[in-house]
Amino acid sequence: MDEQQKRIEDLYELVDGIETAMFVTQRGDGQLVSRPMATQKRNPIADLWFVTDVESNKIDELDEHPRINLSYFSTKTYEWVSVSGTATVSTDRATIRELYQPDWKMWFGELDEVRDGGPDDPRLTLVLVTAESVLYMKQEKSKPVVLFELLKGKVTGERPEIGDVKSVTL
Known part of the structure; x- marks a missing residue:
């Protein structure tokens, strides 16, 4: 496995372990808005994807400004991920039915x-995120070592040495 592929695997492992992202969009007036959203199980249709209500403000924001940022942070391991990318909104019923989770x-x-709230609910909308660049820190030290570094x-x-920041450009 080459270094780029290893970093992509690290990224998905981190995202799977943290689960909730702060999903950042831009309003029409230029202000940034963050809200917690659960990353759904990975699927080949997008790098990362989310489900939301078609009537939510974020849909209007994404229609005007599709560039987004996702940030993840684990308070248990101090690991984090920042994803910059482009969001695409989909109301394709067949895809929603295929990906639906109870x-x-x-x-x-x-x-x-x-x-x-079922798979045919017209409110269900997918937000598919195509990652363009990623920064992350995956903890490669044991928890006692990290705690020692923080205390020190x-x-x-x-500054504690708790991990190296890595990047992936896709």
Whole structure:
């Protein structure tokens, strides 16, 4: 496995372990907006993908400004990922049915016979993110070593050495 492929594998391992991203979009007035969103299971149709309500503000923001940033951080391991890319909105019912997960229902709830949080609910919309560049830090030290480095940094005032930042350009 070459270095680029190893970094891509590290990225997906981190994202799978952290699960929730802060999904950053840009409003029409230029302001950035962040909101937590659960990364869905990986699928060949996009680098990363999410499900949302077609009527949410983020859909309007993505229509105007499709460039996004995703940030992930684990408080357990101090690992983090930052993904810059382009989002594409899809309401393709066949794809939604194919990718549907039962836990989506809790986020949409049942409003009526049609809007029931199931795979045919017209509110369900996919946001497919194509990553263009990624920065991340994957912890390669044991937890006791990381804790020692953090404690040492607090005592000495020196920056703790807890991991190396790596990048992937896709």
